[in-house]
Amino acid sequence: MIDEKLIFTEFECMEKTSLLNFCYKQLKTLEYLSDISEFENEIKAREEIMPTSVGFGVAIPHGRCKAVKRPFIVFIRTSQPFFWNKDDAEKSDLIFMIGVPEGDDAGNMHLRILSSISKKLMHDEFRTALRNGTDKEVYQLLNEIDQTITGGCNK
Numbered sequence: 001m002i003d004e005k006l007i008f009t010e011f012e013c014m015e016k017t018s019l020l021n022f023c024y025k026q027l028k029t030l031e032y033l034s035d036i037s038e039f040e041n042e043i044k045a046r047e048e049i050m051p052t053s054v055g056f057g058v059a060i061p062h063g064r065c066k067a068v069k070r071p072f073i074v075f076i077r078t079s080q081p082f083f084w085n086k087d088d089a090e091k092s093d094l095i096f097m098i099g100v101p102e103g104d105d106a107g108n109m110h111l112r113i114l115s116s117i118s119k120k121l122m123h124d125e126f127r128t129a130l131r132n133g134t135d136k137e138v139y140q141l142l143n144e145i146d147q148t149i150t151g152g153c154n155k
Helices: 016-029 036-049 106-121 124-132 135-150
Strands: 002-011 053-055 062-065 072-082 092-101
Touching: 002 016, 002 135, 016 036, 016 072, 016 092, 036 062, 062 106, 072 124, 072 135, 092 106, 092 124, 106 124, 106 135, 124 135
Parallel strands: 002 072, 062 092
Antiparallel strands: 072 092
16 A cells, blocks of 8 residues: 555645645556546545644545545655645645545545554654655655554555
């Protein structure tokens, strides 16, 4: 689920739509998505129900739909924090995009991923390590989440 090609540090973007569009294109190129529009609509619908900025400078846009070929987590650390939503009290600089295919275990997988990420993000040292780490260090940190979710049985 954690793919080094889906980890972006020092990402130059100050606006949610551009960041999301970048993610969609990367996911399509790497064959995680079969249909950008379907997944984009799922993300937009989720944002309308409840904004996905969660505090601590973190946003977690996520979706579950048929367009997702296999589960993924995209991680982006922006070079400058920005307001994920216009009504946010604080800016975000750590973005996790989660995608899960529809299916028998989809709801459970979706919740396991969100839960695992959320538990880690509660710790200041984890957020600090994400903000200051090299690409390799960030990959190792995120791989710990992957191991928790998959039990070491990824890919």
